[in-house]
Amino acid sequence: MxxxxxxxxxxxxxxxxxxxxxxxxxxxxxxxxxxxxxxxxxxxxxxxxxxxxxxxxxxxxxxxxxxxxxxxxxxxxxxNSLYIRNTVSASVLDIKGQHFSFEGTDTSQSNLIGHVENFKINMFGSAKLNAIELEAKNISVSCNHTSQIRLFAHNTIAGSAYGRSYLHYKGNPELAIFNAGQSFISAL
Incomplete structure (x- = not known):
């Protein structure tokens, strides 16, 4: 074809x-x-x-x-920001800057690579985010339902995890995450 x-x-x-x-x-x-x-x-x-x-x-x-x-x-x-939904599969190379915002919903999947100071994430549904190669100093995260997130943080990860979401992180950040439901949070 x-x-x-x-x-x-x-x-x-x-x-x-x-x-x-x-x-x-x-x-x-x-x-x-x-x-x-x-x-x-x-x-x-x-x-x-x-x-x-x-x-x-x-x-x-x-x-x-x-x-x-x-x-x-x-x-x-x-x-500065990326919003994906439905069944979108996205890869982003060389993200740089002070702030980057990401939102993934439904069954979307993303791979992010780069360096940022502050990284804001909102995840819903069964979306998957692999940001293990996006180095961030500080991360603000909100994940819901059965979303799956992999992160790399140097200083802090703060936010909330609801439902049965999975949050795995690399680095040695200070954690301030409100965990409701049966969410799973762990270091890689």
Whole structure:
């Protein structure tokens, strides 16, 4: 089966929100751009928009379900936040800066790599986050349901764990986590 490619020109963005059923690679510190790769010609069904606050939204047209998962490659100068949901699978390389926020919901999966001072995380559903290679000084976390998180913190991890979530961490941080339900928190 042939692969189809499309490049899109976008306005400036520093935050990204992605929904539906995509495999995504994000490269931080590169000239800005977006490429869609697909085994089917569905480009008109993939909607991209940058709002006036600099947030890039990516989703499928309402009601459309592809036969094959599209692959999206994003290059951006800076990334301050990432929000993913549904069955999105995202990898982000070279995150840098003072603050980075992440939210994962449903059955989304993410791998994050880089260095930040402060890292804020919200996880819901059965989302999975592997941020063991994202070194952070301080982490604020809220995880719910059956979410699974792997982190690397130097100074502190603070927040809450509800339901039956799993939080595993690397480093020797001070912990201040309210644990409700049957959540599991442990060092790696």
């Amino acid at each position: 042939n692969s189809h490619y499309q490049n899109r020109v976008l306005g400036y963005f520093s935050s990204i929100a992605i929904a539906n059923d995509f495999d995504v690679e994000i490269f931080v510190g590169k000239p800005q751009g977006l490429e869609i790769r697909s085994k089917e010609g569905l480009f008109a069904k993939v909607l991209t928009e940058v709002n006036s606050f600099g947030k890039l939204y990516i989703r499928m047209e309402e009601g459309f379900i592809p036969n094959h998962r599209p692959h999206i490659i994003i290059h951006t100068h800076v990334l």
